[in-house]
Amino acid sequence: MIRRGFQAAVRLGQHRALFGGPQVLPRLNLTSAFGSSTDSLVSRFCPEKTDLKDYALPNASWCPDMLDLYQEFLEKTKTDGWIKLPSFKSNRDHIQGLKLPSGLAVASDKSDWRIFTRCIQVEGQGYEYVIFFHPSEKKSICLFQPGPYLEGAPGFAHGGSLATMMDETFSKTAYLAGEGLFTVSLNIRFKNLIPVGSLAVLNVHVEKIEDQKLYMSCIAQSRDQQTVYAKCSGIFLQLQLEEESPQ
Amino acid sequence: MLRGCAGLLRSWALRGPKRGRSFSSEVLHVDHSLPNPSWNEDMRLLFDQFMKKSEDGSWKRLPSYKCNPPERIEDVKIFFPDAKLLKEQMSQAQQFPRSLGEGVGFEYAMFHNHVEDRTVCIFQGGPHLQGVPGFLHGGAIATMIDSALGMCAILTGGIAMTANLNINFRRPIPLCSVVVINCQLDRVEGRKLFVSCNIRSMDEKTLYSEATSKELPLPLYVVCLNLLWTFLGLGVVRFWVCFCFDLVLSPTNAQKFSILSHAKNKLKVFLSITGREALAKIY
Numbered sequence A: 001m002i003r004r005g006f007q008a009a010v011r012l013g014q015h016r017a018l019f020g021g022p023q024v025l026p027r028l029n030l031t032s033a034f035g036s037s038t039d040s041l042v043s044r045f046c047p048e049k050t051d052l053k054d055y056a057l058p059n060a061s062w063c064p065d066m067l068d069l070y071q072e073f074l075e076k077t078k079t080d081g082w083i084k085l086p087s088f089k090s091n092r093d094h095i096q097g098l099k100l101p102s103g104l105a106v107a108s109d110k111s112d113w114r115i116f117t118r119c120i121q122v123e124g125q126g127y128e129y130v131i132f133f134h135p136s137e138k139k140s141i142c143l144f145q146p147g148p149y150l151e152g153a154p155g156f157a158h159g160g161s162l163a164t165m166m167d168e169t170f171s172k173t174a175y176l177a178g179e180g181l182f183t184v185s186l187n188i189r190f191k192n193l194i195p196v197g198s199l200a201v202l203n204v205h206v207e208k209i210e211d212q213k214l215y216m217s218c219i220a221q222s223r224d225q226q227t228v229y230a231k232c233s234g235i236f237l238q239l240q241l242e243e244e245s246p247q
Numbered sequence B: 001m002l003r004g005c006a007g008l009l010r011s012w013a014l015r016g017p018k019r020g021r022s023f024s025s026e027v028l029h030v031d032h033s034l035p036n037p038s039w040n041e042d043m044r045l046l047f048d049q050f051m052k053k054s055e056d057g058s059w060k061r062l063p064s065y066k067c068n069p070p071e072r073i074e075d076v077k078i079f080f081p082d083a084k085l086l087k088e089q090m091s092q093a094q095q096f097p098r099s100l101g102e103g104v105g106f107e108y109a110m111f112h113n114h115v116e117d118r119t120v121c122i123f124q125g126g127p128h129l130q131g132v133p134g135f136l137h138g139g140a141i142a143t144m145i146d147s148a149l150g151m152c153a154i155l156t157g158g159i160a161m162t163a164n165l166n167i168n169f170r171r172p173i174p175l176c177s178v179v180v181i182n183c184q185l186d187r188v189e190g191r192k193l194f195v196s197c198n199i200r201s202m203d204e205k206t207l208y209s210e211a212t213s214k215e216l217p218l219p220l221y222v223v224c225l226n227l228l229w230t231f232l233g234l235g236v237v238r239f240w241v242c243f244c245f246d247l248v249l250s251p252t253n254a255q256k257f258s259i260l261s262h263a264k265n266k267l268k269v270f271l272s273i274t275g276r277e278a279l280a281k282i283y
Helices: A002-015 A037-045 A064-079 A091-095 A159-178 B002-015 B041-056 B070-079 B087-092 B138-157 B220-249 B251-256 B259-282
Strands: A083-085 A127-134 A139-146 A180-190 A200-210 A213-221 A228-238 B059-062 B106-113 B118-125 B161-169 B178-189 B192-201 B207-216
Touching (some): A127 A159, A139 A159, A159 A180, A159 A200, A159 A213, A159 B138, A159 B161, A180 B138, B041 B059, B041 B178, B106 B138, B118 B138, B138 B161, B138 B178, B138 B192, B138 B207
Antiparallel strands (some): A083 A127, A127 A139, A139 A200, A180 A228, A180 B161, A213 A228, B106 B118, B118 B178, B161 B207, B178 B192
């Protein structure tokens, strides 16, 4: 009877949803959760030399506000500890040499897969954005300009496009601040619509890291901070990537 | 007029836009919520199942176009008079999430059941919606949820905008798989519409996400204008119908009072009834 009970408990554990209980997930290696691991994550994420195209660079479609702020933060990367994050065609390009844990890894990985925020390839028509990350303060700032292909209500960006941008900024911040990988929840309060072609500045902070989860907050506002577009809180799940076996 | 705009948007959601002036007719007239070569077997199967359910009239397929129809652009000019709708931007604009190419982005079709007051969206996420390698981006899921919940709210309450979106992700959705988004209206509180949805696999055994949203309809001043128009519109029509009815059936009443004072009394009675009805209709 006791053996049958154990067997039932094992079957129950196997049938639980992936995020239903922490005992189903591989435990995070504690030695990698603190201090210098952020530096090693950042150095891997931002390769110094690469042939990959970086989409987070100014182009002709960027509005003057976006260009000004970009230059301002580029100066801060030299003096105040900010880092400009590159943006490649796929997230896989950011984690070269690493892979998802075996329970989650996808068998085939096609070369035509693209990260959603770089799906619209025509300059200025979709997501134009760049993210700056501050490793020691665990905060990020994203400069986001929605193009006409992201329209919802005529002349304004679709709510989903702002939700996407917030999720993407959370995602990069969570990964670099504490190996956060999957979104657990998003709670967005929309205040105002963003006109297409205008600049929205997203400020993201990591509030706390607890129980394998990162709790973050974001506020999206205009450059002069007079108009708040939305406020958001997000929770990300920590999951350590594995080294790819050499082939 | 404003009630007419809300009604127009509702009927547009069900019917589709009329001929426009700024967009090429080719772009405007392609209904994207119909099967195309990029749809996999599961997606076609689900689509056929819902089309079969539509045969008895309880379900209706909602068309989906790349561009905002001219009526919607005019609505925005009324509700957002400060909006700078640049001609150049409007001619380039495409409705997100239809702006990605066929098969690489959002492939979806929505169906509405007016009896049960719920909306179902079948969705196949393409290879350009990637987040974590091999899985859909959380933002792509949020976009689909926002679109589906928004449509559910519009069909129930007229023009609406998302005020609050709360999503709990349970499992990551594999790229290029097919999921079903079930949306329903939970309750209405004054001007607020509370809608919720869940995202499940085709066989309904896997729960991927759950979401709730608060949608706000027209701004208060527009509601008041709408109320006033309804008030007057209903009041005037009903007054004249009943006045004529009275004159025909009870000529002695019209004889006793002068026609003007009779009309005045009738107007008072019907406006008071109409006001209550109009309030009940809006709220």
